[in-house]
Amino acid sequence: xxxxxxxxxxxxxxxxxxxxxxxxxxxxxxxxxxxxxxxxxxxxxxxxxxxxxxxxxxxxxxxxxxxxxxxxxxxxxxxxxxxxxxxxxxxxxxxxxxxxxxxxxxxxxxxxxxxxxxxxxxxxxxxxxxxxxxxxxxxxxxxxxxxxxxxxxxxxxxxxxxxxxxxxxxxxxxxxxxxxxxxxxxxxxxxxxxxxxxxxxxxxxxxxxxxxxxxxxxxxxxxxxxxxxxxxxxxxxxxxxxxxxxxxxxxxxxxxxxxxxxxxxxxxxxxxxxxxxxxxxxxxxxxxxxxxxxxxx
Ligand code: SF4
Ligand code: SF4
Numbered sequence: 087x088x089x090x091x092x093x094x095x096x097x098x099x100x101x102x103x104x105x106x107x108x109x110x111x112x113x114x115x116x117x118x119x120x121x122x123x124x125x126x127x128x129x130x131x132x133x134x135x136x137x138x139x140x141x142x143x144x145x146x147x148x149x150x151x152x153x154x155x156x157x158x159x160x161x162x163x164x165x166x167x168x169x170x171x172x173x174x175x176x177x178x179x180x181x182x183x184x185x186x187x188x189x190x191x192x193x194x195x196x197x198x199x200x201x202x203x204x205x206x207x208x209x210x211x212x213x214x215x216x217x218x219x220x221x222x223x224x225x226x227x228x229x230x231x232x233x234x235x236x237x238x239x240x241x242x243x244x245x246x247x248x249x250x251x252x253x254x255x256x257x258x259x260x261x262x263x264x265x266x267x268x269x270x271x272x273x274x275x276x277x278x279x280x281x282x283x284x285x286x287x288x289x290x291x292x293x294x295x296x297x298x299x300x301x302x303x304x305x306x307x308x309x310x311x312x313x314x315x316x317x318x319x320x321x322x323x324x325x326x327x328x329x330x331x332x333x334x335x336x337x338x339x340x341x342x343x344x345x346x347x348x349x350x351x352x353x354x355x356x357x358x359x360x361x362x363x364x365x366x367x368x369x370x371x372x373x374x375x376x377x378x379x380x381x382x383x
Contacts, residue, residue: 093156
């Protein structure tokens with residue numbers, strides 16, 4: 087089921103259709119065309135699970151397919167940024183680059199962004215466009231903070247006699263791009279099944295908060311980064327997607343709530359608390375949100 091309700095800035099919930107027909111507030115919280123675009127973006131009308139849905143937790147995808155949920159228009163606005171970037175690129179392929187084609191196999195379907203001569207003179211390059219946060223980019227680029235001794239000693243105060251430290255950024259950490267790599271590699275596999283050779287894969291990641299101080303503190307000083315993606319074996323991909331597709335299929339057939347999403351899938355609970363659209367229909371998400379609300383009140 088797609089999202090059926092909007093959450094207004096004052097916390098009220100309203101069916102999306104009613105919101106679009108007439109806002110009960112004195113003034114809309116966003117322009118009407120923006121709200122219409124958001125309504126379209128939260129209902130893609132695809133029944134079978136897609137590559138991106140299978141990468142998410144099975145419980146999350148199950149709940150989003152079987153229960154009504156509400157979204158705050160302002161919090162899903164970033165999805166429109168992503169779509170706008172896709173459209174801009176799609177309109178500039180000059181007929182020589184393939185883009186935005188949905189491919190299917192027995193397990194799932196996925197729509198790749200760009201394929202062809204997109205980076206240099208080499209054909210067969212697969213590209214994916216992302217609009218993401220400086221936090222995710224910092225992780226994807228392997229940037230991390232480390233405490234370095236300055237060589238100076240505190241001369242007064244509580245820390246008198248102790249070494250002074252400062253935070254330094256390093257860029258030689260683990261590159262956390264597994265989800266992006268799984269997604270892009272599945273598109274590669276779908277393209278190869280259709281007879282297209284994929285020689286290299288890249289993500290073009292645009293930072294949505296790159297001019298904020300927090301982004302600079304995370305070492306993100308460019309608005310866009312090109313990130314190479316390595317090949318993952320087809321065998322591994324098929325096993326991973328077939329298992330999740332089968333878990334989802336069984337859950338849908340038996341109408342049984344799948345087991346809790348893995349710690350990684352739920353971003354170590356951060357997603358359950360603030361970012362999972364299925365959170366209010368998930369017992370685990372409900373419990374976490376209840377405890378958080380109790381702490382605040
Ligand atoms: S326009 Fe905004 S405030 Fe008005 S009903 Fe829709 S979501 Fe609520
Ligand atoms: S709230 Fe957490 S556990 Fe529940 S569906 Fe969402 S991500 Fe999964």
